[in-house]
Amino acid sequence: xxxxxxxxxxxxxxxxxxxxxxxxxxxxxxxxxxxxxxxxxxxxxxxxxxxxxxxxxxxxxxxxxxxxxxxxxxxxxxxxxxxxxxxxxxxxxxxxxxxxxxxxxxxxxxxxxxxxxxxxxxxxxxxxxxxxxxxxxxxxxxxxxxxxxxxxxxxxxxxxxxxxxxxxxxxxxxxxxxxxxxxxxxxxxxxxxxxxxxxxxxxxxxxxxxxxxxxxxxxxxxxxxxxxxxxxxxxxxxxxxxxxxxxxxxxxxxxxxxxxxxxxxxxxxxxxxxxxxxxxxxxxxxxxxxxxxxxxxxxxxxxxxxxxxxxxxxxxxxxxxxxxxxxxxxxxxxxxxxxxxxxxxxxxxxxxxxxxxxxxxxxxxxxxxxx
Numbered sequence: 001x002x003x004x005x006x007x008x009x010x011x012x013x014x015x016x017x018x019x020x021x022x023x024x025x026x027x028x029x030x031x032x033x034x035x036x037x038x039x040x041x042x043x044x045x046x047x048x049x050x051x052x053x054x055x056x057x058x059x060x061x062x063x064x065x066x067x068x069x070x071x072x073x074x075x076x077x078x079x080x081x082x083x084x085x086x087x088x089x090x091x092x093x094x095x096x097x098x099x100x101x102x103x104x105x106x107x108x109x110x111x112x113x114x115x116x117x118x119x120x121x122x123x124x125x126x127x128x129x130x131x132x133x134x135x136x137x138x139x140x141x142x143x144x145x146x147x148x149x150x151x152x153x154x155x156x157x158x159x160x161x162x163x164x165x166x167x168x169x170x171x172x173x174x175x176x177x178x179x180x181x182x183x184x185x186x187x188x189x190x191x192x193x194x195x196x197x198x199x200x201x202x203x204x205x206x207x208x209x210x211x212x213x214x215x216x217x218x219x220x221x222x223x224x225x226x227x228x229x230x231x232x233x234x235x236x237x238x239x240x241x242x243x244x245x246x247x248x249x250x251x252x253x254x255x256x257x258x259x260x261x262x263x264x265x266x267x268x269x270x271x272x273x274x275x276x277x278x279x280x281x282x283x284x285x286x287x288x289x290x291x292x293x294x295x296x297x298x299x300x301x302x303x304x305x306x307x308x309x310x311x312x313x314x315x316x317x318x319x320x321x322x323x324x325x326x327x328x329x330x331x332x333x334x335x336x337x338x339x340x341x342x343x344x345x346x347x348x349x350x351x352x353x354x355x356x357x358x359x360x361x362x363x364x365x366x367x368x369x370x371x
Contacts, residue, residue: 015021034211045289046085047095048075049281051229053146053314058305068296075223076228077184078352079362083285085110095288099354100202101144102135109280112290113139119192119294121301124321126343130150134351135280140142144297148346149248149285149315150276151187154255154265159243167270169244171218179219183226184211185365186358187275191246192216194272201275202355209357213364220235220368230313238263249340250314276349278318307331316340 040177047070056072063069066218073092075081078101085095089110097105105111117292118124122144129145136142155164160175162282170191181188190201192215224242227233234251236242240259246252252265304322310317310326316339326335339345 038358039293040066040295042322043292044069044071044257044285045094045288045292046071046073046091047094048081049071049094049096050075050279051093051231052309052315052341053190053281054300055309058300058308061300064298066295066299068292068299070296074229076182077177078188079186079354079358079359080130082108083112090284090286090288092284093289094293095282097143097282098279099351100134100256100352102282103137106142106356107139107280110285111142112143112285113137113319114283116141116144119144119298119301121298124301124303124306124319126318126320128343129318132278143282143319144301145278145280146276147315148270148276148343149250150345151191151246151248151274152251152267152269152350154237154245154247154251154267156237156240156243156263157266159240164244165265165268165271167191168224170246171195171215172222175244176221177224178241178243179222180224180227180245180348182230182233182246183228185362186354187352188219188226189213189215190275191354191362192219194270194274197272199351200355202353202357202361204357207358207362209360212361213368216365216368223369226369230345233291234258236361237265248315250310250316252314253334253338271293273350275352276346278346278349308333310338310340314338318343 023163045068049072051074059069060127075096078098080108081095081097082101082105086108095239097246106113110220122130125145153164153169155169160169165175189212192212193204196208196215198204198212205211224236225232231246233245233247234254235258237245237255240263252267254317255265257261281297283290301319303319303325304320306317307325307329308354310322310333323340326340337343
C-alpha cells in the first residue's frame with residue numbers, strides 16, 4: 001500500500017462532498033437541460049476527481065436541472081487514486097485519471113469500457129479525442145475525455161534571475177522556501193528524472209532513480225509546500241509567497257487575475273523536456289450509482305460549462321464546442337494562446353502513466369519528503 005493512504009477509512013472516504021450553493025456566474029447562458037429530473041434517475045453519486053473538473057455554480061445548476069449531484073473526494077495523485085480505488089472499488093462511481101493510467105485501471109478490472117458516442121454531448125469533442133489508441137479497447141472507450149496540458153515552470157521575475165530555462169531553477173539555493181509543486185510523488189520524481197537525464201522518467205533504471213532521488217534531496221529545502229490542488233499553487237504565486245512553481249498551461253492568466261494584475265509571471269518549458277497529461281472521466285466497475293453517471297456527463301459536458309471551466313482554470317480542454325463558445329464570447333485570443341484549438345499537441349508529449357519504476361519513484365519521494 002502507498003503509505004500516503006494509511007488512515008483512510010471507508011467512512012471518511014465517502015463523507016467528502018462538494019458545496020454547491022450560489023447563483024450561476026457563467027460568462028454565457030446556461031445550457032438548456034437535456035433531461036428533466038422526472039424523466040430519469042436522481043440522487044447523489046461518488047466521484048474522485050481534481051478540484052478543477054467542476055465548479056460550484058455548475059453543480060448547483062445541474063442538480064436543479066436533473067436532480068443529480070456528485071459527492072466529491074479530491075484527487076491529488078494518480079498513483080494515490082489508483083490505490084484508493086483498489087481499496088473501495090464500487091463505493092466510488094466515477095474517477096478521473098491521466099493518460100496511461102486509464103489502461104492500468106482497466107487492466108485491473110476497476111473501470112468500464114463504454115461507447116462515449118452514445119452520449120449526445122460527445123459530438124462536441126474534437127474528433128481526435130474520441131480515437132486515442134491508448135484509451136481504445138474492443139469493448140469501447142476508457143473514459144470521457146476532459147482536459148490536457150504539458151507541465152511548465154512558472155516564475156516571478158521580480159525575485160528570480162537570471163532568466164531560467166531548466167528544471168534546475170527549482171533546486172537553486174537562492175529560492176529556499178519559495179518553490180511550490182503539487183504533491184504527486186511519481187510526477188515529482190519524473191521531473192527530477194528529466195533534469196538528471198533519465199531516458200524514460202516512468203521507467204527509470206536503479207541508477208537513474210538514485211540520481212533523481214539525489215536531485216529531490218536538493219529540491220527539498222526549496223519547497224514552500226507540496227500542494228494538493230492547482231488552486232493552492234495559484235494562491236501561493238498570487239500572494240508571492242512562492243516564486244517558482246510547476247503548473248499547467250494558463251496558470252499565468254489565472255494568477256494575474258487572482259492578484260488583481262499585481263503578479264506578472266513568466267513561463268518556460270524546461271530545456272531537458274517535460275511531461276504532459278490528458279485526462280478523462282472513468283466509470284467505476286460495479287459502482288452502486290452507475291445509473292446517474294451518463295445523465296450527469298450529458299449535462300456537465302455541455303460546451304457552455306466547459307468554456308466557463310477554461311476561463312476559471314486556464315488549461316485547454318478537449319471540447320471543440322466549448323472553443324466555439326469562447327470564440328463567440330470574445331475569448332478566442334486567450335483560447336488560442338493556451339492551445340485550446342490544438343489538441344493534437346498531446347501527441348508530442350511524454351504522457352503520465354505507471355511504469356516499471358512507479359513503486360521505486362513513490363518510495364524515493366517518500367524517503368525524501370516523508371510518507
